[in-house]
Amino acid sequence: MNASEAVPPPLDGVRVIDLTTTFMGPYATMLMARMGADVVKVEAPTGDVVRYIGRGRHPGMGPIFLSVNHGKRSIALDLKRPDAREALHRLLEGADVFVTNLRPAALAGLGLSADELLVAHPRLVCAALPGFGGGGPYRDRAAYDDVVQAACGIADVQGGAGEPVYVRTVVADKTVALMGLAAINAALLGVQRTGRGRSVEIPMFETMVSFTLLEQQNARVLDPPAGPAGYARTSSPHRRPYATSDGHLGVVVYTDRQWLSFFALIDRPDLARDERFSTITGRTEHIDELYALLAEVLPTRSSAEWIAVLGAAGIPVQPVLGPDDLFDDPHLAAVGMFEGVEHPDEGALVLPRLPVTVDGALPARVRGAPRLGEHGPAVLAEAGFDEHEITALAGSGAMVVPDREEVRDGDQAVGGARAE
Incomplete structure (x- = not known):
């Protein structure tokens, strides 16, 4: 209809x-x-x-x-x-x-x-x-x-x-x-x-x-608190749009399957066996290292190349758009x-x-x-x-x-x- x-x-x-x-x-x-x-x-x-x-x-x-x-x-x-x-x-x-x-x-x-x-x-x-x-x-x-x-x-x-x-x-x-x-x-x-x-x-x-507190309350949900407020993933200084060889992309690698796919894409299967990165709890505690890795690796290819390979692996990826760009976006059209x-x-x-x-x-x-x-x-x-x-x-x-x-x-x- x-x-x-x-x-x-x-x-x-x-x-x-x-x-x-x-x-x-x-x-x-x-x-x-x-x-x-x-x-x-x-x-x-x-x-x-x-x-x-x-x-x-x-x-x-x-x-x-x-x-x-x-x-x-x-x-x-x-x-x-x-x-x-x-x-x-x-x-x-x-x-x-x-x-x-x-x-x-x-x-x-x-x-x-x-x-x-x-x-x-x-x-x-x-x-x-x-x-x-x-x-x-x-x-x-x-x-x-x-x-x-x-x-x-x-x-x-x-x-x-x-x-x-x-x-x-x-x-x-x-x-x-x-x-x-x-x-x-x-x-x-x-x-x-x-x-x-x-x-x-x-x-x-x-x-x-x-x-704000939906995710930022974190360990203060517990009474008494099990730790301070704050969410490590969103607080990481490396959480930002990542530079590629010719632009910037928004990329979120999140689930176990997505990280395994990403490690394979960059030819780092050893990271999949690293106990720091094998669970979401460990990845959250060491998110700065993972996001720094993204920032290091993404400039090695173009935005179009990353959109193709990350998309094929089921990893969320989108180009960074400005307000003016939205009026020409094919999906919005x-x-x-x-x-x-x-x-x-x-x-x-x-x-x-x-x-x-x-x-x-x-x-x-x-x-x-x-x-x-x-x-x-x-x-x-x-x-x-x-x-x-x-x-x-x-x-x-x-x-x-x-x-x-x-x-x-x-x-x-x-x-x-x-x-x-």
Whole structure:
């Protein structure tokens, strides 16, 4: 089955009110939009700061914003105003999920804490993505990806024996977004089964501690600890893409069979009999020596030669690609990883699709990211506001909308039944 229209997307009919900014929350809700949800992005009158990162074709439509927020609709509300907060509550009456990354004190000041919302909207999933969990002393601290990478152990692990180093992507934001997506979808299932709304907290720090310690906790799983935390294989200074005679490769030799095959390929059968390398326990303890061997041997052949012989031996190997190279990768082309989207204002865009299939079908095509406040009047009308109320909100400054002649109809619909 290949036609995306043949299979309703998994979150078809789910409406999400998205009060998040920057990367973490917007990535989670973009994935929900890709899964079929109608995501209404609630922005301040100045818009999400990510709108202004990088040079786009028009102000407020930067390339990263176009990536992180496609598939959504936008309403711009000044939530410092009581009439704007009342409008938000009316939107929540018809919503299934409310997502925010505001700090708890800010939410409480706006009357948007989970306790308050669940009284007014008892079937709502209230999902918060704060920097730190509400039960600890850090709960009111601000957090961004860099701060959380430092706090959760990743920067120390990346630095090895040297200075701490950040992963050169917003790994905390994106990982917590994925945890948030899982928690929200689980809570939606709970509401479906019980009829009772749920409050879900997905804190960055705790999520990334769990993420980091999956293998790094090591001997500290035991109580009392049998040794220090840390995982020798990933901590080895020799674990890196290896130079060949004409490039670099990612190579992982891991199992007994793979190491036996590798030792045979390099004509070192003696190593297969070495007690340091005959078991995975021994290899982990002596991983620096093995990875140093890889670094020594791989420059003796070309990348193509190694891909052929290692692949034939069942040893995982891939060339090192840069971000630009991904757009020409033959596998990604074959699976349709990138799709063209014609944005009504920004023109032709290229966006990665949701990297999953449902019943063998690719997800539905998606609309481009919204202009600030573009869908405000339509979203309010769906929530039961009459024309006079909508005009009053716009006139008072509680809601910001683009000039009417700039508002365009007919952009690509996606997902939920209520995504007009």
